[in-house]
Each structure stands twice: as C-alpha cells, then as structure tokens.
Amino acid sequence: MDIRKTKEFIGFGVLKSAAVIVLLALFAILYFVAARGIKVINWEFLTQMPRSGMTAGGILPAILGTFYLTICAICFALPLGVAAAIYLTEYAKQGRLVRIIRIGINNLAGVPSVVFGLFGLAVFVKFCGFGISILSGGLTLGILILPTIIRASEEALMVVPRSFREASLALGATKWQTISKVVLPNAVSGMLTGSILGIGRAAGETAPILFTAVTFYSARLPRSVFSEVQALPYHIYALMTEGTHPEAQIPIAYGAALVLVSLVLGIDLIAIIIRNRFRRRKKW
Amino acid sequence: MVKLVHSPYPSGHRQSIVHNETNIRISIRDLNIWYASARAVKDVSLDIEKNKVTAIIGPSGCGKSTLIRAVNRMNDIIPGVKVKGEILLDGKNIYDEDIDVVTIRKMVGMVFQRSNPFPKSIFENVAYGLKINGFPGKKKLAERIEQSLKDAALWDEVKDRLGDSALDLSGGQQQRLCIARALAVEPEVVLFDEPCSALDPVATARIEELIQELKEKYTIVIVTHNMQQAARISDFCTFLMLGELIEFDKTDKIFTTPSKKVTEDYITGRFG
Numbered sequence: 001m002d003i004r005k006t007k008e009f010i011g012f013g014v015l016k017s018a019a020v021i022v023l024l025a026l027f028a029i030l031y032f033v034a035a036r037g038i039k040v041i042n043w044e045f046l047t048q049m050p051r052s053g054m055t056a057g058g059i060l061p062a063i064l065g066t067f068y069l070t071i072c073a074i075c076f077a078l079p080l081g082v083a084a085a086i087y088l089t090e091y092a093k094q095g096r097l098v099r100i101i102r103i104g105i106n107n108l109a110g111v112p113s114v115v116f117g118l119f120g121l122a123v124f125v126k127f128c129g130f131g132i133s134i135l136s137g138g139l140t141l142g143i144l145i146l147p148t149i150i151r152a153s154e155e156a157l158m159v160v161p162r163s164f165r166e167a168s169l170a171l172g173a174t175k176w177q178t179i180s181k182v183v184l185p186n187a188v189s190g191m192l193t194g195s196i197l198g199i200g201r202a203a204g205e206t207a208p209i210l211f212t213a214v215t216f217y218s219a220r221l222p223r224s225v226f227s228e229v230q231a232l233p234y235h236i237y238a239l240m241t242e243g244t245h246p247e248a249q250i251p252i253a254y255g256a257a258l259v260l261v262s263l264v265l266g267i268d269l270i271a272i273i274i275r276n277r278f279r280r281r282k283k284w
Numbered sequence: 285m286v287k288l289v290h291s292p293y294p295s296g297h298r299q300s301i302v303h304n305e306t307n308i309r310i311s312i313r314d315l316n317i318w319y320a321s322a323r324a325v326k327d328v329s330l331d332i333e334k335n336k337v338t339a340i341i342g343p344s345g346c347g348k349s350t351l352i353r354a355v356n357r358m359n360d361i362i363p364g365v366k367v368k369g370e371i372l373l374d375g376k377n378i379y380d381e382d383i384d385v386v387t388i389r390k391m392v393g394m395v396f397q398r399s400n401p402f403p404k405s406i407f408e409n410v411a412y413g414l415k416i417n418g419f420p421g422k423k424k425l426a427e428r429i430e431q432s433l434k435d436a437a438l439w440d441e442v443k444d445r446l447g448d449s450a451l452d453l454s455g456g457q458q459q460r461l462c463i464a465r466a467l468a469v470e471p472e473v474v475l476f477d478e479p480c481s482a483l484d485p486v487a488t489a490r491i492e493e494l495i496q497e498l499k500e501k502y503t504i505v506i507v508t509h510n511m512q513q514a515a516r517i518s519d520f521c522t523f524l525m526l527g528e529l530i531e532f533d534k535t536d537k538i539f540t541t542p543s544k545k546v547t548e549d550y551i552t553g554r555f556g
C-alpha cells in the first residue's frame with residue numbers, strides 16, 4: 001500500500017479511537033450510575049423527606065436545595081456576567097486595563113472550587129452575615145460560574161458581524177440602541193448556551209457549598225434564602241462517608257447520583273435545544 | 285483644475301471654477317485622517333454639490349473609503365483613527381465639539397460595500413431606522429416603508445412578502461433593501477461605498493439606474509473602483525491617489541481632458 005495512505009490510515013485511526021474512548025468513558029459513567037441508582041428511584045424517593053437517620057425515605061430536600069442554589073446562582077451571575085461582557089467588548093477602550101481584566105477573569109476560572117468555598121465562607125457567611133444559607137451558597141456558586149458566563153457572552157458578542165453595528169450606527173442609532181436592538185438579539189443564543197453549560201457545572205459542585213450552604217440533614221424544607229439546605233452533591237458525599245448503615249445508605253447515594261446526573265444532563269439539553277433553535281434561524 | 289493647493293483662505297469664500305457656489309452641500313476642508321500613525325487621507329479639500337452625484341475614484345488603498353466614511357463620521361468607531369480638518373455640512377463643521385454624531389448620521393445615510401441587512405424581516409429592516417428615531421404610528425410607518433421601498437426600486441419585488449427574512453433576498457435585492465433602509469430616515473446626503481462591488485452586472489445596472497433617480501431628491505457621494513461606473517453615473521469626479529486628491533472636476537472633463545498626466549494614466553488603465 002502507498003506509504004501516504006498508510007500514514008493517513010494510522011492518523012485517522014488514532015483520532016477515531018480517541019473519540020471512541022471519550023464516548024466510552026462517558027457511557028461507562030452513565031451506565032455505572034444508572035444501573036446502581038435506578039433500583040431505588042421511584043416516586044417516593046423523589047418526593048419524600050429522608051427517614052430513619054438517612055437510611056430510608058426520599059431525597060426531596062436535597063433536590064430542592066440544589067434547585068434553589070442553582071436558581072440563586074443564576075439570578076446573581078447571569079445579569080452580572082452578561083453586563084460585564086457587554087461592557088468589556090462594546091464599551092471599554094480595548095487597552096491594557098481590559099487585557100488585565102480578561103487575564104483576571106481567565107485565572108478566576110482556574111481557581112479550585114474549594115477556594116471559592118473558603119471565600120464564600122469568609123465573605124458571604126461571616127462578613128455579610130448571611131450565615132450558612134441558600135443565599136451564601138448561591139452567591140458562591142455564582143462567582144464560580146461568572147468567568148464561564150463572561151467568556152461565553154464575550155465570544156457571542158464578538159461574532160456578531162461588525163457590518164450589523166455599522167448599519168445600525170449609520171442609520172443614526174445610538175450606541176446603546178445598536179447594542180440593545182441589533183447586537184444583543186443576535187448574541188443571546190450564544191450567551192445563553194455558554195451560560196447554561198456553566199450553570200450545569202455549578203449545579204454539581206460540592207466544594208463551594210460545603211462551608212456556605214449545606215447541612216447533612218434538615219428536618220424541614222428551606223423556608224427562605226437564609227435557610228441552610230441539603231443539596232444533592234453533598235448528600236451523596238455525606239451518605240458515603242457518614243452514618244453507620246452503609247448497606248442502606250449506599251444505594252440511596254447512587255440514586256441521588258443518578259438524579260444529579262440527570263439534572264445536569266437535562267440542563268445541558270436545554271442549552272443544546274436553545275442553540276439549535278437559534279442556529280436554524282440565523283444564516284450569517 | 286481646482287483646490288490642490290492649500291492656500292490660506294477663509295473657508296467657504298473661495299471661488300470655485302467647478303461649482304455653482306450656492307449649491308454646495310458639503311465642503312471638505314484640509315482633511316487629514318490617520319490610522320494610528322499612517323496617514324490615509326492627506327490635505328483633501330473638495331466641495332460636493334446638492335442633487336448631484338460625486339464619484340470618488342482611485343486605486344485600492346488610496347483612501348477613498350476612509351474619505352467617504354469621514355462624511356458621516358463612521359471612522360469614529362474604528363479605534364485609533366484621528367481626524368484633522370473640517371467637513372462642513374450646510375456650513376456647519378460636523379467635527380465640532382458640540383455636534384451630536386447621531387444627528388449627523390441621520391442626515392447623512394450610508395450604503396456599504398457588502399449588503400448588510402439585519403437578520404430580520406424585510407419590513408423590520410426598513411422600519412429599524414424609523415423606530416429608533418421614535419417614528420410614531422403604525423399606519424404612517426407602513427406608508428413610509430412602502431415609499432422607501434418604492435424609491436429603492438424594490439417594492440414590486442417584495443410587496444407580497446414583507447414579513448420574509450431579508451436574508452432570503454438575492455444579493456442585488458439585499459443591496460437595494462439597504463438603500464431603502466437608508467432612505468427611510470430621510471437623509472439629505474447618501475453615501476455609497478462601492479455599493480456594486482459584490483454584485484453581478486445586471487444587479488449593478490439596476491443600482492446605477494437607481495442612483496441616477498435618487499439624485500433628484502438626495503445629494504450623492506459614491507466610492508467606486510470601477511471607472512466606467514464613475515463615468516456613467518457621476519456629475520463630478522474626484523481622483524485620489526495615496527491619500528492625496530490628484531484631480532477634482534466635472535466627470536466629463538476628467539474622462540475626456542484630464543489636466544494631470546497621472547489621472548489620464550489611471551483612467552486609461554495604464555495602472556491601477
């Protein structure tokens with residue numbers, strides 16, 4: 001066989017197997033979690049409070065807790081991140097200061113999540129006096145995903161063609177009108193997609209909420225943003241490391257893991273649907 | 285031959301060989317434009333007459349786009365651009381401190397090299413300029429849009445599908461839509477920056493015909509790299525090279541008896 005063809009064959013082979021390995025890893029994790037978790041999942045599991053010292057009953061408080069924490073993080077980080085991205089790409093003079101801010105944002109994305117947890121403890125729990133609460137945990141998660149949201153939004157803004165901006169400005173639109181009526185509508189899908197993927201990641205984080213929001217067990221559902229909550233990732237951790245009835249706790253942990261993974265995949269699915277819907281509409 | 289020399293003058297009071305002085309809408313006075321440290325336009329002065337087509341020709345990179353974009357201050361949005369000199373629109377310098385650039389752009393519309401409709405419906409594209417300026421009333425809006433599309437010779441082709449996406453139109457139709465969009469805000473001057481460079485000959489002919497009609501109502505400045513186009517549609521013609529104004533005169537004169545050798549060389553295709 002032609003030597004060039006052999007090389008090509010080997011090259012493609014390597015690339016293809018890399019892709020297959022990635023897929024296999026993903027499916028292995030999903031199968032592993034699903035096979036063990038599915039046994040305990042039923043309606044009661046999703047809608048009941050835990051009973052008998054966490055060895056029976058459901059995980060409703062943890063599901064709700066994760067839900068509230070995520071919502072709180074979104075409400076804080078999405079507007080702030082989008083606004084910051086608009087400022088950085090559209091308004092700020094592109095110079096040294098903006099470059100430094102961008103480097104800062106990128107570095108923020110690389111900070112280990114447990115450090116965010118410590119920061120949240122120091123600032124939101126102690127300094128602001130929010131205590132161990134949904135608010136503290138949500139804000140901490142929000143800061144964790146801010147860099148993702150800012151970067152996704154910046155990229156979405158930058159791919160809006162300059163010709164759209166020129167057309168709008170040349171018609172006598174102000175800069176703000178151009179941004180709000182032309183640039184943002186064309187960037188919103190990219191912003192949302194990137195942001196939602198970031199939010200999916202936040203929903204599964206344990207470390208940032210460890211010191212700021214969660215409790216091992218609460219007898220009641222949270223009543224306000226100042227309540228401490230149970231959350232799925234921490235619930236799994238607690239079930240696996242604490243308590244004295246592993247034979248009863250471990251299946252519940254897998255059940256909770258399956259719920260968490262489904263939740264994250266569900267969030268990602270929303271992002272994909274939004275992206276596809278907008279992609280079909282836009283042709284530039 | 286006029287105004288190559290930058291003699292000291294009280295602006296607006298020079299005598300002009302080319303123009304009837306009372307019909308001048310735009311006066312460019314000693315205009316210099318820099319990109320960072322590179323000077324793209326050098327000491328250009330010229331007058332643009334009302335209800336006439338003024339063409340700007342010259343080889344690539346001669347500063348013709350930079351010059352035309354200075355007239356509605358579109359260069360403002362490019363970082364690092366510096367402008368010195370004056371552009372008087374009806375006697376008022378548009379680079380004065382107290383000038384609102386938004387007002388200038390309303391009075392001086394622009395059609396770009398590549399058609400750039402918004403990814404919205406045909407109707408919304410033309411309505412955009414009116415809506416941002418707070419145009420009242422649905423009925424009036426529809427009337428104005430119809431009139432603009434008629435003025436841009438596009439109405440008959442799109443009147444039954446105003447709700448369709450502008451991106452479904454052909455290239456030539458898109459460019460005429462951009463013209464309609466520019467006309468809708470009722471500018472006094474319309475700038476065309478190589479409006480036909482991405483179009484086929486048939487679509488080009490339609491735009492040229494349209495520009496001829498538009499000069500009844502508007503003052504028109506067009507940048508073109510196509511000398512035949514300049515000869516066909518313009519009343520006045522400016523020849524620019526390396527940022528300098530080489531010659532400015534009536535189009536007939538430029539294309540029959542140019543006063544500079546280099547102009548003659550360019551229009552006869554000896555370089556460019």
